[in-house]
Amino acid sequence: MELEFLGTGAGVPSKGRNLSSLALKLLNERNEIWLFDVGEATQQQILETTIRPRKINKIFITHLHGDHLFGLPGLLSSRSFQGGQTPLDLYGPRGIKRFVQTTLKLSDSHLTYKINYHELQAGGVIFEDQTFRVICGQLEHRIPCYGYRIEEKPHAGELLMEKLERFNVPNGPLLGQLKRGQEITLADGTVLRGTDFIGPSRPGRVVTILGDTRYCSESINLARQADVLVHESTLAHAEEKMAWQHYHSTSRQAAQVAVQAQVKRLLLNHISARYFGNSFYELLNDARKVFSNVYVVKDFDQIEVKFAPAEED
Structure with a gap:
């Protein structure tokens, strides 16, 4: 299980950060890739990776703001051109189906596969099979916005x-x-x-990926004891008032969520373009005053989600 960040910027693209998109690579677990948000030029970013669009069979959209969404129609079309034949599940707030169908119709685009639309109107389990479960919860943003908790089922013990x-x-x-x-x-x-x-079973891993949000209790609920929490960090602590006004979080607030939810690792994402070059250290240092195991991600970072160490008898 691996996270690959295709875009880590907020609002508008910058030279160093593209707009929001994150791939959860489950190639060993299911031979699949799940995509979370598809900001403008996501498919261009994919060209710099080993990701193949035909492997993407689930896309989760956190909310319908353009910096998280405008790359979706192009990616869906390219998936057809690049051999995608299998159905694709698309999860997102109410309106995602109309957005996709309208853009495809007006551009006279035709897909070679079926899209199964899952429009979200409340929190709860939205997907479950023998290996994974996905839970969503509504966050606190200017428009309906969701966070996703991906839970891997326990692994059976190995033969001794x-x-x-x-x-x-x-x-x-x-x-x-x-x-x-x-x-x-x-x-x-x-x-x-x-x-x-047979040895003891091994607990599955938990990843929480949040959309844009103010500091709120649902973020903590979704992140409870996660192995990795991906949390927006649009602004530094000094801009806390601005973050609140624009329904965003500071890096210190993200760290507070990590502490309260008892997560193992915090990845700060969705970085404002005002933090360029080494100025991202302001975000990092603010967060480390509250939570130590934290990292500010960059475009194309690949983060392995490791199993928790086995407990000794």
Whole structure:
């Protein structure tokens, strides 16, 4: 599981930061890529990466402001040109379906795949299968805006091969049955129970990706004990009044959310163009006064979401 930042800027693009877009790469887990927001020129940013649009099968839009949305029609069209045939699930606030269908119709664009629209009107579970669950919650912004909590289901324990060595279990179906927790009988009549040879299950990872928001309680709820929290950090602490007026957060407020939610790592995103060059350190230093494990992301940063260390007996 890996996060790749395609755009980390706020409002308007700058030379150093494109507009909001973030890829959650689940290639090992599901051979899929999930995209969160599609700001203008996202597909141009993708050209600088190894991401293939046909691998993108879910897109989550936080809200309908242009800096999070204007790259969507172009990306959907390019997915057709680049061999995308499988259906795509599109999640976002009410109005996302009308926006996409209107732009495709007026531009006479035709897709080679089906879009399944999921318009959000309240918080709760919006996707779940055997490996992942996604929960959304409404944040506090000028227009309806959502944050997303991505929960990986627990991983089954590994087969303890060292413990099995003395039984000389042959490679093949018998090992597979043990891995599934089943009972097997060896050629000499020895009966082995799979549950006796499987290690403890490993908790899945949790990633929380928030849209634009003031400091609010729903941010904390969505981020509770997450391995990684991606939080907007439009302005520094000195501009807290301005952040409030424009329904945004400061880096220190993002750090306060991280502390209250007990997250493991905080990634600051959605950076105002006023913080160019090394001036982003103002954001970083403000946040570190509250929460230590914090990083200000840049375009094309790739962040691995690691499993928590196994607890020792």
